Each structure stands twice: as structure tokens, then as C-alpha cells.
Amino acid sequence: MEIGGIVSAIIIGLVIGALGRLVVPGKQNIPIWLTLAIGIVAALLGTIIAGIFGVAETPGVDWIELILQVAVAAVGVSLTAGFYARRTS
Numbered sequence: 312m313e314i315g316g317i318v319s320a321i322i323i324g325l326v327i328g329a330l331g332r333l334v335v336p337g338k339q340n341i342p343i344w345l346t347l348a349i350g351i352v353a354a355l356l357g358t359i360i361a362g363i364f365g366v367a368e369t370p371g372v373d374w375i376e377l378i379l380q381v382a383v384a385a386v387g388v389s390l391t392a393g394f395y396a397r398r399t400s
Contacts, residue, residue: 324351327377331384339392349391353384 328350332339339346357380361367366375 320354321351324354326350327354327357327380327384328388330381331388334381334385335388335392339388341388341392341395345391345395346388349387350384353387354380357381357383 325347328347331350331353332346357376358367360379360383361373361376364375367373369375
């Protein structure tokens, strides 16, 4: 992977993290940097899952891959918010 691919993956991951946080209802008491880190990981995992199901390469916008990435980010934000709330209590 080239440097441009890594930078674009990080930027997409940041957007995915923000979308994942917006999808989760209620207030999440986790820092924004943690949301962004979850987004980067979710973008990578969502791409892997899309590749496993064979929907990673489609003509045009990869909507299924994007939905998978946001769903993984939402699950990650939910789990992290739950663990973070218990830790601070």
C-alpha cells in the first residue's frame, strides 16, 4: 500500500467513525480521538468483511461496503461507550 492509500484510508476511517457515532442513539461519553480510532479500525474491518462476502469491488460507489463499515463503527462505539461508562463509574 502506498502512502496515498494509507492517508486516504485514515481520512475515510475518520469519517466512518463520525458516522458510526451519529448512528448510535443517545450520548456516548467517549473522547473524540477514541471515536476516530474506532472509525479507522472499522473501515479496515468493514473492507475485509466486504471482501469476504465478495462485495468489495462494485462499479460506482461501494454502498454495501460503506454500510458495513458504518455498522462496524457503530458496534465499536457502542461497546466502547459501555466499557468507558463502567470504567468511570
